[in-house]
Amino acid sequence: MTTNFTLPRPLRRSGSLPSSRTVRIVVLGQGAVGKTAMTVRFITKRFIGEYDPTLETIYRHEATVSGDVVHFEILDTAGQEEDALLIEEKIKWGDGFLIVYSVTDRCSFDEVMRLCFLVNHIHSGSRKGSSDPPPTVIVANKKDLQYDRMVTTEDGESLSKGLKLPFFEISARDSWEETATVFHTLYGEMMKQLTSSPTSFRKRTVSKLMEKIPKINSNSTLGSTGRSFSFGSFRDFLSD
Template sequence: MSFPRPLRRSASLSPARSLRLVVLGQGAVGKTALTVRFITRRFIGDYDPTLEMIYRHVAVIDGDSVHLEILDTAGQEEDSLQLEEKIKWGEGFAVVYSVTDRCSFDEVLRLCFLVRHLHGGARRAGEHPPLVLVANKKDLQGDRMVATAEGESLAKALELPFLEISARDSFEEAAGVFVALCRELRRQGRLSPGSCKRRAAPSKLVEKIPRMPASPAAPPAGRSLSFNSFRDYVPE
């Protein structure tokens, strides 16, 4: 399996431009592990699956500074309107499933449909929002329930890039997910400075999710990251 090459140098990658990426998928598929692996280069296996966080990170891709805001969703059963708000907030999307969990694979189609439905009106005809399908935990071959060919077939049917990765074993594979989204955003012209002026106002719901400052220090070895629950920030 080949992974996206680093972004080539481009004047359109403005340091002042924050790209909003959303990581979607059922609980326990490794969304937080994937995101934290990309940001800190470390793998941490244990997280509270009910927590959500927006990570701010400055990635240097082939000499260019790209400012990212990455929304790591909880993946639990939630109000559909809340999920829609989070999808509307984003500009690029990684839909993640675990190769050890058939139910998480079955959820992919619904999430991809929601992303395209909610963003379809703002795109040119025939152009979809940047979206990549990610199969995680390929290192757990003994527990595999979803074959690589099944993921490739679904991605082909949906016309999506497909990456089968191990967030535990490879920083490069984890980084490839976010590089792929940045490349597609650039291809669609979403990185131009002028597009920042047209961006819609942030959702009040999503703004309640706690934020991690840009380029956070790596957590101490052997400890997991812990954040307040997204529900703690939503009025009753």
């Protein structure tokens, strides 16, 4: 099956849905699968080839999706081994989830199932009034590296079908449109759930752990300095 990367059609607006909304997205996956490259590609339309894989950041970015002004808060996790409390706090923080693997790394693909279980398990106890699993999209990155491929497209499609989750195979390097479609689709899934279960997205408190994660306001930073996200300038954008 070939995935078409057209942006989602506008959602029918409900009288209960505001035209401006803040959504929290957590990007999960093993290290070196391209989580930072994918996130920065979405918010800047640029691809960065090198970055610090241990860096953990919350990006704040405003975009228009299906006629809505959306304030994205995107947590780009480091993807390294960490204790259960740390990952639990990060998952509790999010409203929607992108679980990313690389088609060149079979171990990162095998990790997807565990991460999906963690997200569902942790949110089942924190999303009062909703029995639905949190909106989640599975993303296979680096499809441009065909000669290094270890995970087939059919593998990804079979996994996503079993988990009943949307699936996209993309190249963050080659296509901003493919990358944007992933984030726009997740936003659409979040709005569908909000319509059917409004209590799912009640405002939650932010833990001290989450307050310590550096934040980048992408629009204001790029607009005021004109500088791009690159390995050399990346750290300079981080606020205390």
